Amino acid sequence: MFRLSRFIRELSEPSLVRPYRDLPGPVVIWNLVRRCNLACRHCYSTSTDKDFTGELTTWEAMHALRDLKAAGVPALILSGGEPLLRPDLFELAAEARRLGFASVSLSTNGTLIDDDTAHRIAAARFSYVGISVDGIGAVHDGFRGKDGAFADSMAGIRRCRESGLKVGLRFTMTRDNAHHLPEVLELMRAEAIDKFYFSHLNYAGRGNRNRAEDAHAAMTRAAMDRLFEAAMASPEAEFVTGNNDADGPYFLGWVASRWPDKAAHIAAKLAEWGGNASGINVANIDNLGWVHPDTMWWHERLGNVRERPFAQIWADTANPLMAGLKARPRALTGRCGECRHLVLCNGNSRVRAEKAGGDRWGEDPACYLTDEEIQ
Numbered sequence: 001m002f003r004l005s006r007f008i009r010e011l012s013e014p015s016l017v018r019p020y021r022d023l024p025g026p027v028v029i030w031n032l033v034r035r036c037n038l039a040c041r042h043c044y045s046t047s048t049d050k051d052f053t054g055e056l057t058t059w060e061a062m063h064a065l066r067d068l069k070a071a072g073v074p075a076l077i078l079s080g081g082e083p084l085l086r087p088d089l090f091e092l093a094a095e096a097r098r099l100g101f102a103s104v105s106l107s108t109n110g111t112l113i114d115d116d117t118a119h120r121i122a123a124a125r126f127s128y129v130g131i132s133v134d135g136i137g138a139v140h141d142g143f144r145g146k147d148g149a150f151a152d153s154m155a156g157i158r159r160c161r162e163s164g165l166k167v168g169l170r171f172t173m174t175r176d177n178a179h180h181l182p183e184v185l186e187l188m189r190a191e192a193i194d195k196f197y198f199s200h201l202n203y204a205g206r207g208n209r210n211r212a213e214d215a216h217a218a219m220t221r222a223a224m225d226r227l228f229e230a231a232m233a234s235p236e237a238e239f240v241t242g243n244n245d246a247d248g249p250y251f252l253g254w255v256a257s258r259w260p261d262k263a264a265h266i267a268a269k270l271a272e273w274g275g276n277a278s279g280i281n282v283a284n285i286d287n288l289g290w291v292h293p294d295t296m297w298w299h300e301r302l303g304n305v306r307e308r309p310f311a312q313i314w315a316d317t318a319n320p321l322m323a324g325l326k327a328r329p330r331a332l333t334g335r336c337g338e339c340r341h342l343v344l345c346n347g348n349s350r351v352r353a354e355k356a357g358g359d360r361w362g363e364d365p366a367c368y369l370t371d372e373e374i375q
């Protein structure tokens with residue numbers, strides 16, 4: 001994840017540069033349940049509105065929570081499917097709070113948040129609620145596969161805000177909704193929403209089948225320019241991006257063209273951030289308890305929290321994928337291997353390289369920097 005607003009703050013309030021370091025434990029995105037009331041076109045978990053067998057029981061999930069705490073995991077993002085369809089969600093959130101995780105967030109489509117549910121989310125002391133919005137009105141409904149989904153999600157957002165929760169919009173851009181980015185940013189401003197998460201489309205699950213929908217480089221660059229301007233104009237809000245770590249080097253180029261004297265500091269802060277964190281500072285657990293290097297690697301199982309402590313699974317570099325992801329610098333080929341920004345971007349999405357080019361250590365086809373910019 002590229003924390004754009006933090007980097008923008010560095011322009012006016014430069015902070016001390018520290019060397020890159022791994023976190024003691026990764027941030028864990030946990031897909032607690034695969035069932036979902038919607039059928040979104042870019043869903044990486046290929047969820048649908050039915051129960052899936054073999055999901056972790058409450059007892060197993062409680063055990064896994066203690067395991068994650070012992071492994072030094074600082075933050076949890078509880079996701080799905082639709083996490084509000086898991087009957088023990090609030091029990092698990094209460095246990096996570098009792099164990100003392102620094103941050104426990106909820107990632108939801110927002111359509112099931114009535115007044116009572118908003119109060120329960122607030123009472124459970126979720127740090128943050130992220131709600132997906134893929135466009136305005138019918139565009140969102142089309143992506144989500146349900147008429148009225150936009151109105152329901154917006155109602156959920158407002159109820160969360162009225163309950164005192166920190167709320168964010170999550171926008172996954174494709175060719176079919178890129179034209180709605182300005183309106184979604186305006187929606188964010190008008191509703192005084194705290195956070196905006198811009199997600200590039202990755203190739204996994206249903207996203208893989210819709211690869212032709214991925215926004216091309218020019219569209220991505222235009223979207224990033226707009227996002228940078230929006231973040232500059234709204235310092236009180238938080239802007240982050242995900243699923244394309246070339247955002248860091250692209251931001252560096254944007255800064256260098258405007259304030260060349262600030263580029264060296266931004267480059268140093270990008271090196272401190274370190275780019276793609278899959279298999280290092282971010283982890284994923286699916287609904288069956290399988291651990292993955294991130295949410296896009298569901299076809300690669302590292303181990304199961306039912307069978308082995310999470311800390312052991314995560315540290316095990318006998319798995320060549322984990323050894324390769326944790327190597328610094330990663331041993332990459334193609335454009336990524338030759339790129340001058342490798343230390344800032346860390347080679348971007350390895351799953352995208354694998355799905356598109358058949359080589360997980362090859363170049364990421366979604367890099368939108370020109371050859372000139374990476375040489």
Ligand code: SF4
Nearest residue numbers: 336339345347348367
């Ligand atoms: S070429 Fe690869 S390493 Fe360089 S910026 Fe693009 S994705 Fe990142």
